Amino acid sequence: MTGLLTDLYELTMAAAYFDAGRSAEIGAFELSIRRLPRHRDHVIVAGLQQALEYLLELRFTAPEIDYLRDLAQFARVTPAFFDYLRNFRFTGDVFAVPEGTTIFAGEPMLTVRAPIIEAQIPETYLLSTMTFQSLIATKASLMVRAAAGRPVIEFGTRRAHTPEAGVLAARAAYIAGCAGTSNTLAGFRFGIPVFGTSAHSWVMSYPTERDAFQQLQQILGPNTVQLVDTYDSLEGTRLAATLGLPLWGIRLDSGDLAALSKQARVILDAAGLRETKIMATSDLDEARIAQLIAAGAPIDVFGVGTELATSADAPAMGAVYKLVEIQGRPTAKWSEGKASLPGPKQLFRLPDRDILALVHEVPPPGAEALLQPVILKGQLVEGPRDVDITRRRAAQPAQQRPLEYSDALTALIKQTHPK
Amino acid sequence: MTGLLTDLYELTMAAAYFDAGRSAEIGAFELSIRRLPRHRDHVIVAGLQQALEYLLELRFTAPEIDYLRDLAQFARVTPAFFDYLRNFRFTGDVFAVPEGTTIFAGEPMLTVRAPIIEAQIPETYLLSTMTFQSLIATKASLMVRAAAGRPVIEFGTRRAHTPEAGVLAARAAYIAGCAGTSNTLAGFRFGIPVFGTSAHSWVMSYPTERDAFQQLQQILGPNTVQLVDTYDSLEGTRLAATLGLPLWGIRLDSGDLAALSKQARVILDAAGLRETKIMATSDLDEARIAQLIAAGAPIDVFGVGTELATSADAPAMGAVYKLVEIQGRPTAKWSEGKASLPGPKQLFRLPDRDILALVHEVPPPGAEALLQPVILKGQLVEGPRDVDITRRRAAQPAQQRPLEYSDALTALIKQTHPK
Numbered sequence: 001m002t003g004l005l006t007d008l009y010e011l012t013m014a015a016a017y018f019d020a021g022r023s024a025e026i027g028a029f030e031l032s033i034r035r036l037p038r039h040r041d042h043v044i045v046a047g048l049q050q051a052l053e054y055l056l057e058l059r060f061t062a063p064e065i066d067y068l069r070d071l072a073q074f075a076r077v078t079p080a081f082f083d084y085l086r087n088f089r090f091t092g093d094v095f096a097v098p099e100g101t102t103i104f105a106g107e108p109m110l111t112v113r114a115p116i117i118e119a120q121i122p123e124t125y126l127l128s129t130m131t132f133q134s135l136i137a138t139k140a141s142l143m144v145r146a147a148a149g150r151p152v153i154e155f156g157t158r159r160a161h162t163p164e165a166g167v168l169a170a171r172a173a174y175i176a177g178c179a180g181t182s183n184t185l186a187g188f189r190f191g192i193p194v195f196g197t198s199a200h201s202w203v204m205s206y207p208t209e210r211d212a213f214q215q216l217q218q219i220l221g222p223n224t225v226q227l228v229d230t231y232d233s234l235e236g237t238r239l240a241a242t243l244g245l246p247l248w249g250i251r252l253d254s255g256d257l258a259a260l261s262k263q264a265r266v267i268l269d270a271a272g273l274r275e276t277k278i279m280a281t282s283d284l285d286e287a288r289i290a291q292l293i294a295a296g297a298p299i300d301v302f303g304v305g306t307e308l309a310t311s312a313d314a315p316a317m318g319a320v321y322k323l324v325e326i327q328g329r330p331t332a333k334w335s336e337g338k339a340s341l342p343g344p345k346q347l348f349r350l351p352d353r354d355i356l357a358l359v360h361e362v363p364p365p366g367a368e369a370l371l372q373p374v375i376l377k378g379q380l381v382e383g384p385r386d387v388d389i390t391r392r393r394a395a396q397p398a399q400q401r402p403l404e405y406s407d408a409l410t411a412l413i414k415q416t417h418p419k
Numbered sequence: 420m421t422g423l424l425t426d427l428y429e430l431t432m433a434a435a436y437f438d439a440g441r442s443a444e445i446g447a448f449e450l451s452i453r454r455l456p457r458h459r460d461h462v463i464v465a466g467l468q469q470a471l472e473y474l475l476e477l478r479f480t481a482p483e484i485d486y487l488r489d490l491a492q493f494a495r496v497t498p499a500f501f502d503y504l505r506n507f508r509f510t511g512d513v514f515a516v517p518e519g520t521t522i523f524a525g526e527p528m529l530t531v532r533a534p535i536i537e538a539q540i541p542e543t544y545l546l547s548t549m550t551f552q553s554l555i556a557t558k559a560s561l562m563v564r565a566a567a568g569r570p571v572i573e574f575g576t577r578r579a580h581t582p583e584a585g586v587l588a589a590r591a592a593y594i595a596g597c598a599g600t601s602n603t604l605a606g607f608r609f610g611i612p613v614f615g616t617s618a619h620s621w622v623m624s625y626p627t628e629r630d631a632f633q634q635l636q637q638i639l640g641p642n643t644v645q646l647v648d649t650y651d652s653l654e655g656t657r658l659a660a661t662l663g664l665p666l667w668g669i670r671l672d673s674g675d676l677a678a679l680s681k682q683a684r685v686i687l688d689a690a691g692l693r694e695t696k697i698m699a700t701s702d703l704d705e706a707r708i709a710q711l712i713a714a715g716a717p718i719d720v721f722g723v724g725t726e727l728a729t730s731a732d733a734p735a736m737g738a739v740y741k742l743v744e745i746q747g748r749p750t751a752k753w754s755e756g757k758a759s760l761p762g763p764k765q766l767f768r769l770p771d772r773d774i775l776a777l778v779h780e781v782p783p784p785g786a787e788a789l790l791q792p793v794i795l796k797g798q799l800v801e802g803p804r805d806v807d808i809t810r811r812r813a814a815q816p817a818q819q820r821p822l823e824y825s826d827a828l829t830a831l832i833k834q835t836h837p838k
Contacts, residue, residue, distance in 0.1 A: 196428030
């Protein structure tokens with residue numbers, strides 16, 4: 001992981017700390033949700049695994065260091081700084097809310113406590129990684145909820161903001177309850193179940209739809225899903241029904257999905273194909289899924305793409321990474337509408353509320369401390385963090401709840417505020 | 420580049436073509452804009468360079484092939500298919516609209532003509548790569564236009580959908596006229612100018628704002644940009660003005676930017692710092708930039724993040740990749756609301772209109788053929804494609820224009836339609 005994948009100012013700040021002789025000072029930064037994404041009442045945390053891999057593998061190569069050295073912004077920087085970068089390793093501590101946890105506005109999801117330069121440089125990467133996957137997991141949770149127990153499969157890589165974002169969107173969607181993904185690399189890399197149907201081009205590549213359907217059945221057997229809408233959805237369904245088994249299902253990808261699915265079900269049932277599933281796709285989101293279910297559409301599986309892989313109605317999250325302590329001194333920012341709270345914190349979860357407290361406070365009885373150590377002194381804390389485990393956590397979403405500040409935090413805010 | 424970074428059905432289709440003995444058949448696919456992104460009247464093409472790198476480097480490793488072999492979907496596939504994957508290389512032809520070109524709804528940006536499996540597998544990656552960068556370039560073009568000659572700098576990596584998406588967003592934004600980026604890796608990799616200011620944490624890490632500002636000047640010298648809003652924007656500006664030169668500029672990052680920039684300008688001018696720039700950031704988009712300029716805000720440089728790096732008001736584009744010909748036979752799709760046009764095409768640009776024609780038609784007099792060869796027989800066609808060249812192309816956006824079909828295309832559509 002290259003250390004250059006960050007904003008330039010993180011690196012000029014690093015140089016400035018170094019030149020000021022402050023590189024051994026210990027700073028604590030908190031990554032927290034300043035504002036919920038629009039249209040959302042919660043956030044499901046995801047992306048931690050990639051954040052940890054980044055911190056553990058963060059390095060600067062010689063050509064990268066040479067590039068920095070030649071920038072005007074580094075003209076006055078002491079050469080010793082570039083030696084420092086050559087030997088750069090993250091040696092600090094990281095505390096994080098486990099992936100799959102539901103959190104709310106004003107709550108932290110990650111704390112980095114490290115020599116100040118090591119904590120500063122990762123800001124950009126950590127924000128991007130954690131908020132992107134959290135956005136997708138949150139969106140997926142809404143779709144899974146709307147589908148009321150029917151499987152939802154993530155199909156969005158072609159709309160994701162780069163193919164690699166598609167891989168991580170698949171991961172986040174699975175954590176939040178999707179049944180799987182079409183992204184093959186996500187299956188290979190994370191062990192997520194992979195699904196696929198058929199291509200319009202496959203149908204179009206044969207002189208007749210019948211030839212295309214028959215050939216597909218021969219190769220995919222009981223995994224066959226016929227894509228029936230290349231020319232006419234109901235004609236395609238009748239053809240699939242005529243050809244009979246093996247046939248896992250048909251897929252509708254255009255038109256009035258409620259009406260078509262009802263007609264398709266009748267056609268399939270009349271042919272004795274009562275076990276054959278109907279999958280529907282085509283610009284679905286949680287509202288469309290809920291409408292289809294309310295309309296009695298006999299859709300067995302939903303495939304979702306664009307809306308999920310881009311979190312299209314809320315493609316960004318107002319998360320921030322703010323210094324809360326330097327050398328034991330609490331710090332805060334008082335910018336208009338963009339203030340931050342001083343001091344390293346712990347987030348306690350109780351059945352009816354969350355409490356934001358200072359890090360060394362005694363937990364209230366029965367409270368769960370959500371920020372747990374994940375890296376200590378630059379070493380990964382081994383823990384249960386694979387996607388299936390975080391998935392189980394996401395399956396128990398926290399209800400909306402008030403966020404209270406502990407007395408000690410309230411006192412510190414008053415004490416730190418300049419006015 | 421791993422061949423697994425695609426939807427599973429692309430690979431099951433590949434296996435099906437192979438098993439059907441059709442792997443030598445030549446297919447042509449077109450990547451085109453079915454619908455413009457919402458709120459957009461044009462698209463600026465970007466992402467081609469990454470698409471070409473992918474096609475040229477596409478491979479399957481042994482562990483990846485083993486993973487596929489073990490999937491239920493491949494249970495009936497002949498073992499020879501996995502040998503085929505082991506030796507997979509893209510050997511086809513690619514024609515593309517140059518990066519930086521403005522195109523419109525219904526227009527193609529890329530054609531792949533290759534043995535059908537080689538053209539099928541890349542669908543997912545090509546769509547994601549081309550549409551993401553094109554979305555960002557298009558959004559950037561709106562912001563640059565709104566800024567009416569004042570520089571716009573891309574600051575959005577922390578909001579991008581993965582850090583790598585931030586690198587490519589920086590590239591696309593630069594192609595469309597942004598002056599540079601904060602993303603250091605984009606600077607290193609693409610030679611894009613990099614910019615940075617200062618961190619709130621830097622200011623907070625010092626007991627006083629004065630200490631922080633002084634230390635920064637000492638290290639950054641004439642590149643110093645003081646971030647003045649950590650505690651109070653005008654107090655911060657007064658402090659920066661008192662400290663005097665060297666000072667490239669100040670940055671406002673919260674509050675009423677129009678009012679604050681006017682007051683800041685007065686403060687700086689009164690201190691004799693008439694050359695010191697005012698940079699503004701904080702949830703800017705093209706509408707906000709236009710408002711600030713209309714309000715007479717003396718802002719010299721705009722920094723844009725979230726709205727640009729996510730194309731927040733239009734985070735997806737309805738682009739499709741459709742088979743238009745197989746073994747010389749034109750193909751089309753007639754799905755309700757999702758039809759495609761048959762035959763490999765050329766897009767001719769004339770001063771007053773675009774013409775979509777069949778690929779071998781004679782160009783109308785004075786027409787520019789926008790689809791140009793970029794890969795032939797699996798080999799890159801050397802050409803002028805670096806970001807500075809594509810940037811010059813984007814600086815001459817095409818005006819809105821009607822899209823006409825050539826007579827030959829119109830005839831082919833009628834001939835191909837089943838009804």
